[in-house]
């Protein structure tokens with residue numbers, strides 16, 4: 017039936033090219049007419065062309081013996097269904113020339129599965145899976161992914177370099193496609209988008225985007241003609257999680273269809289919209305997964321779910337280089353991938369944003385509306401349009417006979433997701449999830465009748481992508497009107513429910529810089545007070561009664577009567593409204609609380625008395641004084657721990673002041689760094705000062721060792737700074753995210769010299785060179801690792817353990833018994849509750865992530881330079897135990913809830929209990945944190961406390 021033409025199209029393997037077309041003339045519509053064509057090696061076939069297929073070198077599947085695929089309706093049946101489909105038009109289906117993609121018998125025969133192939137009827141594994149808007153009258157000059165790579169889409173995992181090469185070729189071949197690089201991943205992989213539209217639209221792209229951005233000025237009427245003529249903008253994001261890899265295959269097929277098809281429905285998408293494809297948001301994680309997989313898989317993919325290739329090891333490919341979940345970072349922008357993406361995203365300000373994912377492989381597909389809670393700052397109109405897109409997807413899925421889920425599980429509360437953050441930039445934001453994920457490999461037995469292949473996973477995503485794009489093209493004007501209304505109604509909301517946030521002028525410049533950077537990146541305007549002002553409002557400490565606070569001229573004001581006012585509320589409101597407690601993520605993230613600053617939230621609108629902040633730069637760190645006795649770095653500076661890191665790097669002999677001192681007319685907080693000239697002749701002082709400034713800290717050159725207040729610099733009270741050489745532990749059972757967040761903190765955010773040590777060879781590592789071992793949150797250590805850590809501490813080392821590891825260290829190393837919640841449980845037994853009542857019970861017991869207030873022991877060396885209280889994100893209800901001789905560095909306040917969901921019962925359980933403790937063990941210390949302050953890298957207040965523990969712990 018097929019003419020087989022062996023070719024080498026790809027350097028890695030023999031390829032065979034198969035092509036055929038549907039017989040358009042015969043009496044048996046849908047019969048196949050084989051065709052033989054010349055294909056240049058590695059090249060793009062010319063002429064009327066329908067597809068090229070697979071050959072040797074592509075993996076076949078070892079599994080249930082039924083060939084490759086799950087059940088798919090035969091081609092004819094599906095085409096007839098399509099003809100009856102809701103799009104209305106009677107499609108000339110028999111004029112189609114489509115390629116049928118049969119896994120060739122020659123290739124299968126190689127793997128001894130000829131019998132299975134013989135059972136596959138035409139259409140059961142179909143080339144036109146990826147053909148939308150049939151008949152697919154394709155422009156033959158546009159490279160098809162299959163021909164470009166010499167393999168069927170989904171037969172192997174495409175690699176990043178291949179994806180780049182394909183998209184470059186596509187952009188070169190098609191006047192409908194432009195490729196725009198926008199940044200780099202940590203591992204220097206280029207990030208880029210494709211912009212796809214009609215030639216006319218692309219020629220006027222700058223004008224289109226300008227007019228579109230004018231729609232975001234909600235206080236103004238839309239420019240005349242914009243609503244009538246400007247195209248809608250759809251943005252598809254693929255692969256924020258690197259081990260959900262079917263989406264990269266989808267990205268190529270969607271781009272190809274848009275670039276090549278001559279079908280009127282595709283023409284309508286191109287004329288009525290600009291489609292942006294971000295094909296690989298997280299290339300580093302993606303390649304971590306694929307490199308691993310390629311090293312496991314044999315000549316054939318093994319569909320047995322127990323086989324090794326289905327069990328990705330620690331840390332997995334979900335996250336980026338520093339193991340950050342980029343799908344939680346859209347708001348915080350701690351990672352270069354997120355930062356650069358938001359910049360190009362805001363140039364386009366799309367009306368639709370879809371984030372492509374995969375979930376557990378036994379689930380079918382999720383799209384459309386999520387579940388409650390929706391964040392109260394999301395307007396009803398956005399939600400209505402999310403529903404509309406979901407309905408368009410449902411219609412297409414029904415037509416294709418695919419199963420889906422919607423309106424469940426995935427809520428719209430946490431603002432850092434790819435489906436939610438774009439909502440605050442005006443988009444209709446959606447999530448799609450296909451069952452698959454790294455567990456599914458290239459193929460996995462789904463049940464006893466079906467094998468789920470990569471190709472089919474990619475296809476399901478293709479259906480939501482194409483049906484969503486069609487819907488946007490159809491509803492272009494409605495999309496634009498809703499978009500403009502989002503910004504217009506923001507001003508209305510500000511009039512009805514005024515709210516502003518005031519940040520004191522005295523705030524540490526490093527923390528102001530965090531706020532400034534986030535506001536500028538997200539398009540939020542900052543104003544400043546033009547005169548000293550009494551502001552009536554609440555602080556970020558859980559109190560809800562407003563009271564007057566004196567704010568100095570120059571203090572920053574973030575007003576909500578601005579275009580990005582909704583996002584300003586999301587960032588700054590102390591306690592987000594929560595309509596339903598079952599959430600998928602954290603429920604508290606207020607920026608001033610996370611930074612530990614003394615801001616005020618107020619109902620005042622500040623229509624007068626403020627002016628735009630305009631250009632702002634954090635004051636540069638500088639050198640003061642001209643003395644040569646010692647260098648002093650004030651510990652009150654937020655970035656102080658990085659200065660200690662510099663001292664460690666230069667091997668400087670340093671002390672920390674035991675009390676606050678006043679010297680040369682300047683005041684230095686307790687714990688300030690003192691580097692005497694005498695003891696540091698081996699240090700290049702100029703280089704040291706340069707590095708201290710670069711760490712973000714000002715430096716004072718002291719002219720005397722005798723302060724006007726406080727102990728002399730050489731007093732015993734100002735003890736020697738201990739050996740702050742840090743070992744950071746990595747590997748199972750440590751939580752991979754937690755490790756990554758600690759690593760990023762020590763490596764990038766607040767650099768402190770450190771070595772990363774693998775848990776599984778800890779028993780063989782020389783720990784004596786380190787002063788501190790940092791154990792991120794996770795399961796407890798055992799065996800050699802545990803013994804090594806215990807000996808290290810008993811010999812004088814400091815262990816800093818966070819989150820679950822903090823609880824583990826308290827229990828296992830210190831032998832302390834945790835306070836139990838069930839001891840005084842006078843509630844009815846679980847077995848006495850109905851099913852529904854048990855849901856209520858689990859709400860009561862669960863802490864999804866709430867902001868709780870900690871009071872600090874401000875006399876302890878570890879709290880130097882810190883305020884008296886901080887807000888910590890708490891994700892469980894467990895306080896730490898403390899022994900009679902232990903130190904409580906921080907404890908939960910009497911009224912600990914600042915924001916988010918935590919039940920009264922859990923509040924009572926943690927009230928006044930320890931949150932951070934320090935205990936002697938042998939000659940060393942165990943410092944335990946009940947929570948992980950590094951979570952997602954945005955809690956700069958609590959992170960400073962952790963950094964203090966790391967740099968001051970060895971000297972305690």
Ligand SMILES: [Zn+2]
Pocket residue numbers: 257260343372373374
């Ligand atoms: Zn995902």
